[in-house]
Amino acid sequence: MIDIENYCHPKLKIERWHVKTASAVAVLGKNGAGKQFVDQLLLGKLTNPQYSTLRLPNCEQVVLVSFETLQAVFENELKIDETDITDEIDFGTPAKEFLPADKLQSPLIDIFHLSHRLETGFRQLSTGESRKLLILKAILSGASCLILDNPFDDLDTSSRAQLSTVLKQLSEQNITLIMLLSNRQDIPDWINTFALVDHNTLHDLSGLSEEQARSTIDTLFAFDALDKTRLEKMIANRSGQHTTQIVNINNASVSYAEIQALATTSLHIQTFQHTLITGPNGSGKSTLLQLVTGDCPQCFSNDVTIMGFKRGSGETIWDIKKHLGIVSPDIHRSYRVSCNALTVVLSGFMDSIGLYKDISQAQKQQALDWLDLIGLRSLANSNFKQLSFGEQRLLLIARALVKFPSLLVLDEPTQGLDEINRRLVLDVITSIAKKQLTTILMVSHREDERLPIFTQHIQLSAD
The missing domain is CATH 3.40.50.300 (P-loop containing nucleotide triphosphate hydrolases)
Known part of the structure; x- marks a missing residue:
């Protein structure tokens, strides 16, 4: 459960935000609006805030998959690259080693079209495949709260549909999903709970009807034509x-x-x-x-x-x-x-x-x-x-x-x-x-x- 009232931190402000356990929320915001501070909040990285109410999931059971986490894995792969000390090119850690050893027969691996890539080094995976791998790792490792930053970026049409189906099933299995999205087109049709981040302030839209919430979102993304x-x-x-x-x-x-x-x-x-x-x-x-x-x-x-x-x-x-x-x-x-x-x-x-x-x-x-x-x-x-x-x-x-x-x-x-x-x-x-x-x-x-x-x-x- 997420229950926040009158939260104030130099990087993020929230008057009220309530998210039930095992629900799915789309948090929308433009580039630079401060969405990244929402994941930092849930991961326990924002220190010394002021608040009247603050109940968050156990940060040890919160997993973030984002461009930044992909970058961190990539940089670590470069650090452990052994190409210079062996006679063979090191393509990185095999994909299967990112997954729990006892879950390598999970049907989700096939659903994510990664079965044929389990022996492939991380740096040989496409950007979309590496993103799917980290999402799969989080799911199979038992995360209770999954934060996905623009999860559909880099994915082909089929993979987007498959991921959406899997995420919907997860939200029905006691897992809380927080999707940080930058495009309205990426909102899954099964999500009807929303929040906005604008100028480092999160606005909870759950008190609005779905029509009112979407209208508010549309206003945020009003487009000025190219100069x-x-x-x-x-x-x-x-x-x-x-x-x-x-x-x-x-x-x-x-x-x-x-x-x-x-x-x-x-x-x-x-x-x-x-x-x-x-x-x-x-x-x-x-x-x-x-x-x-x-x-x-x-x-x-x-x-x-x-x-x-x-x-x-x-x-x-x-x-x-x-x-x-x-x-x-x-x-x-x-x-x-x-x-x-x-x-x-x-x-x-x-x-x-x-x-x-x-x-x-x-x-x-x-x-x-x-x-x-x-x-x-x-x-x-x-x-x-x-x-x-x-x-x-x-x-x-x-x-x-x-x-x-x-x-x-x-x-x-x-x-x-x-x-x-x-x-x-x-x-x-x-x-x-x-x-x-x-x-x-x-x-x-x-x-x-x-x-x-x-x-x-x-x-x-x-x-």
Whole structure:
């Protein structure tokens, strides 16, 4: 049970919030609203609050699955990586070792489509698969209160439906579910209890009818159209500079230790032939993009030509990356240096993690213009690692766009964004595509991200 009245902490305020045991609540809020402090409250991490009533679940039985917990696992996997001291590549802890040993025959593993991945190293899992693994771990470990931060992000349509069904069953089995959501479209149809977080204050909507609660939520997510005048000024006098053939990949396949990461696939992209790649979790979408960006070492053993450079012909990775702007879960996980928001955007000019070269005043102004456009100018001097996941993702999108690259490679770019910022990003992408300033290659699971600009659609399969 959660029973809170007149709660006051520098990071979170709650006048009243009551949640029954074994119920499910959707807590909605925009990026930067303070949703992360709700999970910190339930995990016992907010110290010395003032309150008149405070009853919380035993924090030892509360489990959080979020972008940040995934990042923590990933960083730990890097620490224990033994590649440098063995003769074999260490792909990380096998998936089965994250689960209780006596639950490896659970039917939930098959329902989550992870049975065939139990021997796979954690770093070989797709982002969606790793998220499903941590949710499965929490369920099988007997958590009494499960906090899920945007649980449907990174999941394909089938996996989203399956997870929703499983979560509904859990809410009927004495488990309390708290879903922290940034998009109204992600609210399961079986949830009818809501709360809002806005400006670090939680508002309990349980006293309202479902219609009144949804109306209040709709007001919070009212969308202001993209400031196209500002964007027009930023792109004035710019033109796309491309070779005719942007991407030429012929019959490529990728395997690691007999585990297939990408079945035989070809990809050909001409100038301004904006391309969307879809497919279920684990079908190799990110691996295909890594062949393009050079982040998959097997690009040298496949027939891969990017921006006119055939891989393995004496070119350097920087010959290619100077033409690319990249947003991906890998870059987000890898951006672990301590720097401010402005530095993150500026690093896009150098294709670096952090900034190690001098920049011009014109480049700085261009980066500030992007911060203005995405609404984060006030956070220019804020530490990147202290920002919310959604704010970090917006900065990485600006980093990819700041130099107006010849090829914009977007792997689930709107991951972690609320629907307002997601619409903003999609509008910016659409505007730049229509101006023929860059060629766009994008991976997405969301049906509403199949934009009209995409003239080529590549559908990968899991088999």
